[in-house]
Amino acid sequence: MTRILGSLLLVAAAGAVTTGAAPVPKGSPAATATPLGQVIPAPASAAPYGAPYRLDPGTRIGVDPTREGRRAGDQLAALLRPATGYRLPVTTHGAAGIRLRLAKGPYGAEGYRLDSGRWGVTITANEPAGLFHGVQTLRQLLPAAVERRTPQPGPWLVAGGTIKDAPRYAWRGAMLDVSRHFFGVDEVKRYVDRLALYKFNKLHLHLSDDQGWRIAIDSWPRLATYGGSTEVGGGPGGYYTKADYREIVRYAADRHLEVVPEIDMPSHTNAALASYAELNCDGVAPPLYTGTDVGFSSLCVAKDRTYDFVDDVVRELAALTPGRYLHIGGDEAHSTSHEDYVAFMDRVQPIVAKYGKTVVGWHQLTAAKPAPGALAQYWGLDGTSAAEKEQVAAAARNGTGLILSPADRLYLDMKYTKDTPLGLAWAGYVEVQRSYDWDPASYLPGAPASAVRGVEAPLWAETLSTPEQQEFMAFPRLPGAAELGWSPAATHDWDRYKVRLAAQAPRWDALGIGFYHSAQVPWPAA
Structure with a gap:
């Protein structure tokens, strides 16, 4: 895991996660996507690859046709709409740039998997809690300006790759x-x-x-x-x-x-x-x-x-x-x-x-x-x-x-x-x-x-x-x-953590x- 985190820091320094992204203004603070492993808490595993996903005015949020799926989608949309200014409709059918899925897998009660690429972002979990935690990770992968309650210029990039994550303690x-x-x-x-x-x-x-x-x-x-x-x-x-x-x-x-x-x-x-x-x-x-x-x-x-x-x-x-x-x-x-x-x-x-x-x-x-x-x-x-x-x-x-x-x-x-x-x-x-x-x-x-x-x-x-x-x-x-x-205990390293904390x-x-x-x-x- 320490090798993965070290690689992520090198990727961030090189700006490699922006490969294939749409052009963005030079000097923009959000011109490079946040590396997958830069979030807090550190994920169990993070494998960066490929081009980032870019939210745009046509992005839709796809969810399962269940009350839990709809709630997760509505929460994500409510978080993203003010700063992006996008409509971000929540839908149970058709193509969607962001998809939240409840499906059986090796995720446990609170774990999740996040897959991101030029095509979009998918968060998969066994339980609604896992979806929610995955959404918090997605939130941190987006520029900090997404937290503001008024429209911001973006761009809204999510680094490409896969996170597999679950908690150490209940x-x-x-x-x-x-x-x-x-x-x-x-x-x-x-x-x-x-x-x-x-x-x-x-x-x-x-x-x-x-x-x-x-x-x-x-x-x-x-x-x-x-x-x-x-x-x-x-x-x-x-x-x-x-x-x-x-x-x-x-x-x-x-x-x-x-x-x-x-x-x-x-x-x-x-x-x-x-x-x-x-x-x-x-x-x-x-x-x-x-x-x-x-x-x-x-x-x-x-x-x-x-x-x-x-x-x-x-x-x-x-x-x-x-x-x-x-x-x-x-x-x-x-x-x-x-x-x-x-x-x-x-x-x-x-x-x-x-x-x-x-x-x-x-x-x-x-x-x-x-x-x-x-x-x-x-x-x-x-x-x-x-x-x-x-x-x-x-x-x-x-x-x-x-x-x-x-x-x-x-x-x-x-x-x-x-x-x-x-x-x-x-x-x-x-x-x-x-x-x-x-x-x-x-x-x-x-x-x-x-x-x-x-x-x-x-x-x-x-x-x-x-x-x-x-x-x-x-x-x-x-x-x-x-x-x-x-x-995981293997991710605990003060010198790396303080850099993620500062971010x-x-x-x-x-x-x-x-x-x-x-x-x-x-x-x-x-």
Whole structure:
């Protein structure tokens, strides 16, 4: 694979992929087609050959006569029409310059094949998710100006050749903290759009914490109306109605992301404790909290009423969530004894199973006994104690799957350098190379590679209150997390990756993403 990528760079330098293309203006930034292997995440294989395809006013998008085929075609047309100015009709019959096909083949649930030449572009996949991911690759093969919402001059070239692609891991997630600062439905959708471009397939929503409860629960209404009424720094907070949450789930699903809701417990629960005095062991509700300390709160493990509460919340949230997973938190329970923690998890995990969901928890869940099929999300550091790492590794050897989110690699809220105006630094400074340059399969000593289900990049929001701030901290690290989750290990090479990453900058500019200009990346001249 490294030989393929090296060849692609040589092809790009020589401009060979433009052989046979229609004439284009000299000096045009889009006069050469993007090499097939230049996309992020790196494809499993990319074989360039022949002339490029050129979109023109007569281009049609051919799809299968199915609802899934039509949806994929409509999504592609909606993406391409504003910048190209072309009609791009979506059709189920006749000749088409771009064809999206669902057909049985060696592509898996999310993989695809892309074939391109003078004659056109065909994307073939087993499942709609594969078609969607193939479309994202096509999107990156087109000039960055395709992201703009007004007509651009083009030309619109797609390099000739074949890509065969499928993900390395089934879990490629990003977490958005909407509890420390609340982000509305449209703001979450904006983040979903960024994730979709890079083939993420899980959106983990951190819906509750000490500073705010963000989802309406009919049986416990004050959780949202009172517990959701503030945020870090004392702002107005907010919460999602059930209709709001369903809309987020629908929007994410249309982009082939599964929403994984998190209700953090037994700690990180001050918003719930403040909303209902009966959840406290002493029956006294604490005040709402707008600071950033952690580990001081706990549900009352000994009270049966606590489990009534958990049952109601899980039941209502499970009914809203079509996906397989429900995250129960479980980290930083410093105010809960080990014995109480184990007892709590022994009672709560079966409740999740009762409502048809699979448990996900932060890696502290392994201090108890993870339920069969449960996933532990590891967020430790390189400096985490050997004993804690071995506890997680032992659970992995016993069948618990792992999602890797090491804080000093994938926490997108960590400062890049000491001069970063946003973010925190308790896990150290996390520059772009450090975020990318590691292998999930061998990261945790003693954990079998087969236990790793994938990676997830959390974005905590103690210091972030706007989408622009989110994007500054996420970019350019978010695409690297995507590549760690999708691309074969053999393609992971920092020196080659940073060149591909730099080539994304014009696309981010076109999308209005204000990103961090790391000195480690050879960004194109302005």
